[in-house]
Amino acid sequence: MKLYFAPHTCSLSPHIVLQELGLAYELIRVDNQTKLTSDGRDFRSINPKGYVAALELGNGEVLTEGSAIVQYLADLKPTAELAPPQGSWQRVRLQEWLGFISSEIHAGAAPLFNSALPEAARAIFRDKLAKRVTLLDTTLQQQAYLLGDKFSIADAYLYTVLGWFKFFEISLSPWPAVAAYESRITARPSVQAAIRAEAEAP
Ligand SMILES: N[C@@H](CCC(=O)N[C@@H](CS)C(=O)NCC(=O)O)C(=O)O
Structure with a gap:
């Protein structure tokens, strides 16, 4: 892959x-600016959407959309229990979280990367994000991870988008349960290995 x-x-x-x-x-x-891959190809010939993430399978299929990719991966190794079984109620709960992260946190935060965004619009996005993170804090005061006591693919996704808050100078300190959650996930060997591999990739 x-x-x-x-x-x-x-x-x-x-x-x-x-x-x-x-x-x-x-x-x-x-390179998200030039759309060139490190091996010199036009990324749009691999994923016409032109955005990461994309997962190329051994059979040549290319899967896009982060929430589909993480579910596909988790189902390759069900014994790791990163996603509840297909067809279970808990799987629906997982999809509910993935939808919330994608549309409310990921899509809610992404405009803040745009330096042309006027301050008034920026304030609207920040206020809405704060409301969503307050909801997350309420959940994470009661349980260690989004689905309960076990890390899941929803946590990998939420952790990733929460990591952008530092670029927007949004501190997580008003949400102590979210801040503790972020620190807990940062300490996972998988997270450290992924961050290191991205820094070292050509
Ligand atoms: N709907 C897509 C959005 C992916 C996305 O936002 N990718 C960003 C990085 S987080 C990107 O590559 N943007 C570059 C672009 O749109 O040109 C998903 O959920 O995977």
């Missing part, structure tokens, strides 16, 4: 999952 990634982006989420599962993969860096 090949994971197309760009540093500090949402592709860290499937990367953490690959590390958690101990699966073999090749890492291919994408």
Whole structure:
């Protein structure tokens, strides 16, 4: 499998999952400005959407959309229990979280990377994000991870997008349970290995 990634982006989420599962993969860096891969190809010929993450399978299929990729990966190794079984109620709960992270946190935070965004719009996005993180804090006051007491693919995704808050100078200190959650996940060997591999990738 090949994971197309760009540093500090949402592709860290499937990367953490690959590390958690101990699966073999090749890492291919994408320059999100030029859309060139580190091996000199036009990334849009691999993923016409032009954005990471993309996972190329051995049979040549390319899977995109982070929440689909992490579910595909988790199902390759069900014994790792990174996702509840397909068809279970808990799987639906997982998908509920993945949808929330994707549409409320990921898509809610991404505009803040745009330096052309006017301050008034920036304030609107920040306020909305704060409301969503307050909801997360309420959940994480009661349990260690989004689905309960076990780390799942939803946590890999949420951790990844929470990591952007430092770029926006949004401190997690108003949400102590979220801050503790972020520190707990930072300490996972899979996270450290993924971050190191991205820094060292050509
Ligand atoms: N809907 C996609 C969004 C992916 C996405 O936002 N990718 C960003 C990095 S986090 C990107 O590569 N942006 C570059 C671009 O859109 O040109 C998903 O959930 O995977």
